[in-house]
Amino acid sequence: MSAPATVPGPVVAHGAAVAVEVHGVSRVFGRDGTAVAALQDVSLTVGAGEFVSLIGPSGCGKSTLLRLVADLDRPTAGSITVFGRSAEQARLAHDYGIAFQQAGLLPWRTVRANVELPLALHGVGRAGRRARADHLLELVGLADFAGHFPDQLSGGMQQRVAIARAIAEEPSLLLMDEPFGALDEMTRERLQVELVRVCAQTRAAVVFVTHSIPEAVFLSDRVVVMSPRPGRITSVVDVGLGAARGDGLREDAAYFDAVRRVREALHGGSDVPSRGVETR
Amino acid sequence: MRAVRLAPGAGTRRAGEVTLGVAGVLGVVALWELYKLLGPDAGASVGELRVLPRTSDLAMPHVWDMAARLAEPLTAAPGAPVLWLAVLRAGLTSLGIAVAGWVVGVWVGLALAVGMARFTLAERAVLPLVVLSQTVPLIALAPLVRSWGSRLTLGTLAWEGWMSVAVIASYLAFFPVAVGALRGLQSPDAIHRDLMRTYGVGWWATLVRLRLPASVPYLLPALRLAAANAVVGTVVAEVSTGLPGGVGRMILEFANFASSDPAKPWAPLLGAVLLGLVVAALVAALGVPLARFRRAEVAA
Numbered sequence: 001m002s003a004p005a006t007v008p009g010p011v012v013a014h015g016a017a018v019a020v021e022v023h024g025v026s027r028v029f030g031r032d033g034t035a036v037a038a039l040q041d042v043s044l045t046v047g048a049g050e051f052v053s054l055i056g057p058s059g060c061g062k063s064t065l066l067r068l069v070a071d072l073d074r075p076t077a078g079s080i081t082v083f084g085r086s087a088e089q090a091r092l093a094h095d096y097g098i099a100f101q102q103a104g105l106l107p108w109r110t111v112r113a114n115v116e117l118p119l120a121l122h123g124v125g126r127a128g129r130r131a132r133a134d135h136l137l138e139l140v141g142l143a144d145f146a147g148h149f150p151d152q153l154s155g156g157m158q159q160r161v162a163i164a165r166a167i168a169e170e171p172s173l174l175l176m177d178e179p180f181g182a183l184d185e186m187t188r189e190r191l192q193v194e195l196v197r198v199c200a201q202t203r204a205a206v207v208f209v210t211h212s213i214p215e216a217v218f219l220s221d222r223v224v225v226m227s228p229r230p231g232r233i234t235s236v237v238d239v240g241l242g243a244a245r246g247d248g249l250r251e252d253a254a255y256f257d258a259v260r261r262v263r264e265a266l267h268g269g270s271d272v273p274s275r276g277v278e279t280r
Numbered sequence: 281m282r283a284v285r286l287a288p289g290a291g292t293r294r295a296g297e298v299t300l301g302v303a304g305v306l307g308v309v310a311l312w313e314l315y316k317l318l319g320p321d322a323g324a325s326v327g328e329l330r331v332l333p334r335t336s337d338l339a340m341p342h343v344w345d346m347a348a349r350l351a352e353p354l355t356a357a358p359g360a361p362v363l364w365l366a367v368l369r370a371g372l373t374s375l376g377i378a379v380a381g382w383v384v385g386v387w388v389g390l391a392l393a394v395g396m397a398r399f400t401l402a403e404r405a406v407l408p409l410v411v412l413s414q415t416v417p418l419i420a421l422a423p424l425v426r427s428w429g430s431r432l433t434l435g436t437l438a439w440e441g442w443m444s445v446a447v448i449a450s451y452l453a454f455f456p457v458a459v460g461a462l463r464g465l466q467s468p469d470a471i472h473r474d475l476m477r478t479y480g481v482g483w484w485a486t487l488v489r490l491r492l493p494a495s496v497p498y499l500l501p502a503l504r505l506a507a508a509n510a511v512v513g514t515v516v517a518e519v520s521t522g523l524p525g526g527v528g529r530m531i532l533e534f535a536n537f538a539s540s541d542p543a544k545p546w547a548p549l550l551g552a553v554l555l556g557l558v559v560a561a562l563v564a565a566l567g568v569p570l571a572r573f574r575r576a577e578v579a580a
C-alpha cells in the first residue's frame with residue numbers, strides 16, 4: 001500500500017484544508033442554580049485528513065464536544081464549522097460519518113442492510129447500495145457475514161459493521177465516540193490497525209474520543225488532552241509517528257515516548273509517577 | 281440462518297407443546313367429571329351463599345353427554361340442522377364480525393399511537409382519555425352505538441346491525457394496540473435516534489425505518505390482547521344489541537333450555553372458546569412473517 005498523502009504532525013498550519021473549526025465553544029447543562037459547565041471556552045482546529053483524538057477523564061466533555069460537532073447537541077456559546085459550514089448544514093449535507101461506543105446496529109436488518117441504511121435513506125439505488133456495501137464489508141473483513149443478523153456477530157464484528165456503515169457515504173470526516181471502548185484488548189488492537197488502514201484509504205479526517213492513552217497515541221496525528229470541571233483543553237500533544245502504522249509500532253521507542261508525553265499532559269505536570277497507563 | 285437458530289429441539293418442542301395442550305384439555309375434562317362424581321349433589325352453601333356448584337346432571341351434564349348432544353339435531357323440528365353445524369355457523373358469523381372489529385380497532389389504535397408518539401401534547405391529552413374510554417361499561421354503550429348507527433347512512437350503504445357489534449368490538453380492541461404501539465414507538469434507544477438524526481432524515485423516515493420496526497415486539501402481544509378483546513366484545517355486544525346469527529345470541533337463546541335439554545347451552549360456549557382459539561391462531565400466524573423484527577428480544 002502506498003503511503004497516503006496525509007502528512008502527520010501539525011497539519012493545522014496548512015490553512016485552506018480545515019475539516020473542523022471549533023471556536024470558543026461552551027456548553028452548560030441545567031439551569032442557573034444547578035448549572036454544570038460541560039465545556040468551557042474550547043477552541044480546536046482539525047485539518048482535512050488529520051486524525052485527532054480527544055482524551056481525558058470522565059466528565060471532561062470529550063463526548064459532549066463530539067456531539068456538538070455532529071450537531072446532536074447545540075453549544076451554549078461559541079461557534080463550530082465543519083468544512084466551512086455550520087454544524088447543522090454539515091449534518092444535513094451528510095458531511096460526516098459517525099460511530100458510537102455501542103455498534104447501534106438495527107437488529108432486524110442483516111449486516112448488509114445495516115451498512116446500506118444511510119445509502120437507502122439518501123436515495124442511492126438498489127444496485128449501487130449493494131455494490132457499495134459489498135465493497136465496505138470486504139474492507140472490514142466481513143464479506144462472509146453479509147447475510148447474518150447483528151445478534152449472530154461478536155461485539156468486535158458488530159463494531160466493524162458500524163465502522164463500515166459510518167464510512168458508507170465516503171465522508172471526509174469521521175466522528176468516533178469510544179468505538180472500541182466496550183471491546184477486549186486484543187480485538188481492540190486489531191481494530192485499531194484496521195482503522196488506520198481504512199483511514200489511509202478514505203483519507204477522512206477523524207475526531208476520535210477515547211480514554212485509552214495507548215489507543216490515542218497509536219491512532220492519532222495529534223492528541224487533545226482535556227480535563228474536567230469545567231471541561232476544557234489543557235494541552236495538545238503532537239504524536240507524529242508516521243503514516244505506516246502497524247502492530248510493530250507498539251514496541252517502538254517513539255511510541256513509548258509519545259505515550260509518556262500524553263500521560264504527563266493528562267496528569268498536568270512532568271512529575272508523574274510511572275504507574276499504570278489506564279486513566280479510566 | 282434463522283433456521284439454524286430454531287433447529288435444535290424445535291421439532292420436539294413443538295410436539296411437546298401439542299402434548300401439553302391436549303393434556304390440559306383432558307385435565308379440565310377429568311376435573312369436571314371428578315367433581316361431578318365426588319361433589320355433593322346439591323352443592324355446598326355458606327348461609328345464603330353457594331360456594332360449590334350443584335353436581336346434578338341438570339347443572340353439570342357429563343362431558344360425553346355434551347359431546348353426544350352436539351351430534352344431534354338442533355331442534356325436534358324436521359329438517360333442523362345438526363347442533364354442531366349450527367354452532368359452527370354461528371361461530372363463523374361471530375368470527376367475521378370479530379375480525380372486522382379487530383381490524384378497525386388495530387388501525388384506530390395504531391393511528392392514535394403514531395399521533396401520540398409524534399406530539400407529546402397529544403400524548404398528554406389523549407392517553408388519559410384512551411384509558412378512561414375502557415371504564416365505560418360495554419352494556420351501557422351497546423344500545424347507544426346501535427341507535428347512532430341506525431341513523432347513519434353512508435351513501436348507498438345502509439348501517440347494519442353487525443356493524444354496531446363490530447364497532448363495539450373495535451372499541452375494546454383499539455385500547456391494547458394504542459398503548460402497546462405507543463410504548464413500542466417510543467422504545468428505540470437514544471443511540472438509534474441519534475443515528476437517524478445524523479442522517480438528517482425527517483420524522484416520517486425515522487418512523488418507517490426505526491420506530492415501526494422497533495415497535496413490533498410490543499405490538500404482537502398487543503394484537504393478541506386486541507383479538508381476545510374483540511371476541512369478548514363481539515359476543516357481549518351480540519347479546520346486548522340483540523343481533524341474531526352469532527354465538528352471543530345463541531348463548532342467550534340456549535340458556536332457556538337449561539332444564540329441558542341441559543347439554544344444549546354448553547354447545548355455544550364451546551363455540552365461543554373455539555372462536556377465541558381461531559382468532560388467537562390468526563394473530564400468531566401474523567407474527568411469523570414479522571419474526572425478524574423480534575430479533576432484539578433474543579439478542580445479547
